[in-house]
Amino acid sequence: MRASRLVSMLLLLQARGRMTARELAAELEVSVRTIYRDAESLHAAGIPLYGDAGPAGGYQLLDGYRTRLTGLTAAEAETLFLTGLPGPAAELGLAELAGTAQLKVLAAMPEELRERAGRIASRFHFDAPSWYSEAEETPHLAAVAEAVWTQRALHVRYRRWREPRDVERTLHPYGLVLKGGRWYLVAGSGERAATYRVNQILELTEGDHFERPPEFDLAGYWAAYRADFQTRRQRGAAVIRLSPSGAERFPDNYAADVVRAFAESAGEPGEDGWVTGTIPIESTEHAAAELLRLGPEVEVLEPPSLRDRITQLVDGLSRLYAD
Template structure:
């Protein structure tokens, strides 16, 4: 543990130049006294490091000194795959490992390339979740991630839709972060399926499984792409023909996400007529029942459902009920 920290001190000084003991202590999450002991150990080992006291002092290496001890551990090499998602790495318990890997990688770069890498980090940032949606922090995520890394069979208690609790024995194949929510892809019997990690109530480790045998030919990205397409088809089983104003079409990606954006783009690509007031017909995928009514009501007067007839009638009835509530002339608590 101390050897790893000494290497981190060395790489920090090499990458950043002069640092105070307080800055090093904060980076390494140790005490200032520990930092000074580490500096003494590096100096005793022949590393040309020295400290200057005073207001503008600090700890630094003799100019020009560089170490080549930048080899990545297996865990650090794996963590680099999440280098663009530091919050996700932290959720998986890989935050410190990722930081160490990035530090070693930076140390291996020539000074001019290291400067450019630091410039990019200061000017571009990836924020995965949508507005008003935080990345969830499931209590069992770390345990599930460990099972994915180490090929361990899990017995999980899981809450399905409708709050029905079930128990499953699964062989974890991978984790996916989608719109701020974590999903476990696992094999159950002979089938790969998905579980939202936030709905897992308990986790028990049962033993090892042979991933090469169980997941021969399995590709996580391909599976997720296929699953997402099928899920979208199940979620939006029918299509409504609607008229949308210019504002309504602009709101479609906001209210309906990729589904709404795709529908509007397809209408434009097909050359659907736009009338003098800016209205255009769009084939819009919709859910079944009440969820479809709720989604369409969000557009207010910027949309008109033409077909199917039953959906148009249901939406008209919902609008009439809303109008009646507001036409009463008084608030509900005063009636």
Template sequence: MRADRLLRLLLLLQNRGRMTAPELAAELEVSVRTVYRDVEALGASGVPVVADRGPAGGYRLMEGYRTRLTGLTDAEAGSLFLVGAPGPARDLGLGAVSATARLKLSAALPAPLAERAGSVRDRFHLDTPAWFREADPVPHLEAVARAVWEQRVLRAHYRRWSGEVHRELHPLGLVLKAGIWYVVARAEETVRTYRVSRFLAVDVPGATFERPAGFDLAGYWEESSRRMEAATRQGTARLRISPRARKLLPMRFGAAGTRAVEGAGPPDGDGWVRVELAVEAGSVAVGDLLALGAEAEVLDPPALREALARTVALLADRYGRPDAP
């Protein structure tokens, strides 16, 4: 473990030039005292680390020195797909490995390409979680990830909407969608998707399994997402919406809202337009449409319009009463 940290320290100094002890400590996630000890260890092993004193000082490598220890280990190579997503890498237990892989790549690049890569990192950042929602707690994610990587059977205690179940899974892959981790797994000869935060306990007994020949994780996820959207948005509502609601619809309903706005009819005298919006069934559609407030009016179907009217009347009665003492 310390050898890996010393290599990261060496590569940091080679790639970034002079760095202070606190800066190195922050990058390596250790104390400043540990940095001092590690710098001494590098010097004792023959690495020419120069300590510059004063307010603008820090540690740097002697001019012209470059290490050639830039070969990637199996774990580092496997983490390369996460080098632009430090949060997910940490979730999977690959934070340090991914950071070392990134440093090795930078050290191995010619100076112009390394500078170009640094410019990309400075200008583009991938932030996977959705707005205004805390990330799911995923205490079993590392165990699930190991089972995926090693093709090991996973015994899971899982919480779903209808209650708790126990499943023996063959985990085929992990997907991060809007800050939520899902595992795609085969259970009883059927491939299904499970939300990792709903695992209450997992056990990896050691048995292995064979992956289905030709299984394509990305293809499965795309098709599964299409099926889920088709299954949930089975109804169509005809709405009359205000200019403000035209902006809100894509934000509230995603692609379905965008399609509705793009197919809107001509504005009336008040600037309102009529649209057709794919909605979920029953109370879900009522709750979704209430979020538009007075900026929208449901015209059809009559059952949805009546359900909204009942809900609005109930709210008006509730909030029209005098304040409770």
């Protein structure tokens, strides 16, 4: 355990440069006193580590010092080759660099770890988009990624879902997120951060350098954005009945939160095998289209407006096919 912590401390300093004892303690989840002891151990082992006192102080490796990756465990080496997605790397224009980096990591590994990591890469493949969606055309993705990395503002013409459809914005790109095969740009616009579909950027030109807010947390922002999106999306509820066949098909056709809500609210099946439960809905129109996917295997009980809308759609289909 302590040996693993010493390697982690060494790699943190190598990756981030100067760090205080308190920062290291927070990262490694130990006390500051333990960091002091570990620093002495590293120094005694010949690692060129030195520390400075004072407000601007901290621990730092001697300039130019690098360690080889011989501290990787077998599990860590295998996991390393499960993390890369070749598709997204290619979309960002990084396929060749990602491949070169993996080759360098393999070359630095002991023979046993090299074989295990290679076996993982040959037996597992990730294909992020779902079966029912085409890969999006994102011609400006590489330029957006470059602006994220170099902290350059972007002047864009962007197509949004509400009127006026085409708008112009000046964005400070903070980060990119790949969700369900779609790329999203998180960027500062005015005094707040907002989310933009990269494939809806119609034109862009690069602007001046900007300072990225040091406190901005991309993962934290995205978690909050997802939670808010779910809250805004679920504006109402519907009570539905599912046949045995419909209940079996339901999890494969609807979002996880909808499936979970139905399961938590469902009662015992009736004598006919049908089961009743409640699901969140976005709108009457959206819910009607979604529920029609199950055809006669689902019945809407409430609200009346949704039941009426499905009746109208079914009547229209009946007249169309009767002709």
